[in-house]
Amino acid sequence: MPPEEEHHIAVRLDKLLADRGMTLTELAGRVGVTIVNLSILKNGRARAIRFSTLSAICRELDCQPGDLLVHDP
Amino acid sequence: MAKPPASIRTLEGITWAGAGLALLGIAFCLYQIFDGSDVGTRHVIVNPYLTATGADDPAPVPTGPPGTVRLVTSSFDRTLAVIDPDLSQRFLLLLPELLLTIMLGAVAVVLLQLIRTFREGDPFIPANARRLAVIGVLLLGIAFLPRVEVLSLNMLLSGTPLENVGIQNSEDFYWALFVGFTVLALAEVFRQGSRLRSDTQGLV
Numbered sequence A: 001m002p003p004e005e006e007h008h009i010a011v012r013l014d015k016l017l018a019d020r021g022m023t024l025t026e027l028a029g030r031v032g033v034t035i036v037n038l039s040i041l042k043n044g045r046a047r048a049i050r051f052s053t054l055s056a057i058c059r060e061l062d063c064q065p066g067d068l069l070v071h072d073p
Numbered sequence B: 001m002a003k004p005p006a007s008i009r010t011l012e013g014i015t016w017a018g019a020g021l022a023l024l025g026i027a028f029c030l031y032q033i034f035d036g037s038d039v040g041t042r043h044v045i046v047n048p049y050l051t052a053t054g055a056d057d058p059a060p061v062p063t064g065p066p067g068t069v070r071l072v073t074s075s076f077d078r079t080l081a082v083i084d085p086d087l088s089q090r091f092l093l094l095l096p097e098l099l100l101t102i103m104l105g106a107v108a109v110v111l112l113q114l115i116r117t118f119r120e121g122d123p124f125i126p127a128n129a130r131r132l133a134v135i136g137v138l139l140l141g142i143a144f145l146p147r148v149e150v151l152s153l154n155m156l157l158s159g160t161p162l163e164n165v166g167i168q169n170s171e172d173f174y175w176a177l178f179v180g181f182t183v184l185a186l187a188e189v190f191r192q193g194s195r196l197r198s199d200t201q202g203l204v
Helices: A013-020 A024-031 A035-042 A051-061 B006-034 B087-119 B126-143 B145-157 B174-200
Strands: A009-011 A069-071 B039-046 B077-083 B167-169
Touching: A013 A035, A013 A051, A024 A035, A024 A051, B006 B087, B039 B087, B077 B087, B077 B145, B087 B126, B087 B145, B126 B145, B126 B174, B145 B167
Parallel strands: none
Antiparallel strands: A009 A069, B039 B077, B039 B167
16 A cells, blocks of 8 residues: 555544534434444544535534644644 | 455466466476487578579469469478587577566466455555566567577577578567557556555545
């Protein structure tokens, strides 16, 4: 595999979930993404996110994309 | 680990057989080089037009009314025999076959490594793109074997009465040029495929 490209995007999914008192499993069920993939996203190991996934997460967590993803140089 | 599909097992079996045949071919060539037999032979083509002059035109150009057919090259086929050849002559006689079997054997070995990844269900990896590129280059190398054959014939016949008879190599490997470039194109497909796959890994 080629070396992973460096990026400085941090995912704040754990904070959003904690603020709303929602579990990862519950969110996974609501947005139709596997818990494995959501866990990858939450732990910052995702390399890309589909607009459809982002949109579904924002819908379920009632937030904006900027609340979920921040640039962290 | 789940049993691979029959198609992959068949492919693997055929490739193993090919590798085995190549190994036998190499062993046979080496045996012929070192066994010390009295006569070494090679199939060649004698082209009298190469050395013909106007005065001693060696063979009439075959002509006939439209619709007739005639075998025009069969009379040019010859077997070059070297009586009581020494080691270097045996080597030169068998060099093209030896190189061909070595290259085909190498292709089979690389192909086996490639097929192993099919068994693992993970063929679109950069290593396979490299393997296909190696196979492509080997096949292109096979296309150049007639040049080696010409060179070895020239060395064999140098200083002999047959030096200027117009003996040519009997085989060409144009197919290898075509197949080699095709496999190189396939290697590029694999390289881009593995890049695309790597792009989608980690996509949520």
